[in-house]
Amino acid sequence: MKPKPKVYLVGAGPGDPDLLTRKALKVLESAEAVIYDRLVPAEILALASPAAMLVYGGKRQGEQDLVQAEIFDHILRLAASCNVIVRLKSGDPTVFGRGGEELRFLTEHGLDVEVVPGVSSATAALALTGVPLTYRGVAASFAVVAGHRQNILTIDWAAHAGIDTLVVLMGVENRELIAESLMRAGRPASLPVAFIERASMERERFVESTLGEMAAGMVEVEAPAVLVIGEVVRKRVPIGAAAEAGARK
Ligand SMILES: C[S@@+](CC[C@H](N)C(=O)[O-])C[C@H]1O[C@@H](n2cnc3c(N)ncnc32)[C@H](O)[C@@H]1O
Structure with missing residues (x-):
């Protein structure tokens, strides 16, 4: 039986990869899929496991609700096949950017979620x-x-x-x-x-x-x-x- 998938809601910090936490780096290295926001730079994505699927989840101007629904959909679909999913947000995941809504949605859908705080x-x-x-x-x-x-x-x-x-x-x-x-x-x-x-x-x-x-x-x-x-x-x-x-x- 496939183990219960885990979603990490991770803060990527302000941009410099050296400002990632050790825990953020650890989960990126073990991720099977990473859904990342617009402000997360390529240097940080490059630290993810080479096997990880990278999915852009940045909001398009004026279409924030639509994109948010797509992200929710995507994470639920990924959870059917992946064990470790990283939802990577700039700064700290609970400061703006709908991190709180994502945490609520994912737990309400039965997923095991852990928040990895970031440098805001x-x-x-x-x-x-x-x-x-x-x-x-x-x-x-x-x-x-x-x-x-x-x-x-x-x-x-x-x-x-x-x-x-x-x-x-x-x-x-x-x-x-x-x-x-x-x-x-x-x-x-x-x-x-x-x-x-x-x-x-x-x-x-x-x-x-x-x-x-x-x-x-x-x-x-x-x-x-x-x-x-x-x-x-x-x-x-x-x-x-x-x-x-x-x-x-
Ligand atoms: C949706 S909010 C996300 C905030 C993020 N969760 C945090 O804790 O930093 C996006 C805003 O954060 C600020 N921001 C994020 N990273 C930044 C950076 N490296 N330099 C300056 N402003 C930044 C800007 O004001 C930007 O419009």
Whole structure:
């Protein structure tokens, strides 16, 4: 009888293969199938067992629900023939990207699931570029916010304006609206902000500005990027690849 299949919901970290956990590497090496997301780089996929079937599960713009249904379908079909399936997501699998929904779906369908936590871009992007997430006397609280339209139009910005450090994922496209919303909620135009583009990957870039400039459309930046808003940006000690590139806007 075929053993019960096991699905590992694995975090791939922000991109640099050296930021994978040992456990993530171990399960990749034993995987028979890997279903991976858009932000997982080829260097990490190359660490999977050469025998593993690699399946792209990235979301297509505007078709997220359809693709999610396809992924669910795919995992269930793979479970009929494979014993070890890796569902590989960027960063930490429980931070955005529907990791929680996938965990619920798979367990509800009787699969044995284990979560392998990953290094989230929400903290790693700052750490890699020398921005402290908290700083004694400057920032004692932080929050991570989804910057996609659906969230930023419904979020309670007044509540978030009281948090010292705001980290926004998926916020590149709506950066002006995010800045306007925070200024309306009482944050000053002079508040420092920074984008960390492609953290830990080739062409990592650090772009520093202010909330006012961001609201005025003066910040040029490309996804994927982590946006950090708060006084901690002034406490940055420039380190990492982005410091060498020395970008400002
Ligand atoms: C769907 S969310 C997934 C987040 C992921 N689970 C995590 O913990 O990092 C995708 C967003 O994460 C951020 N992101 C992920 N990897 C990144 C990287 N290497 N550099 C900058 N931003 C990154 C970007 O804001 C991107 O739009």
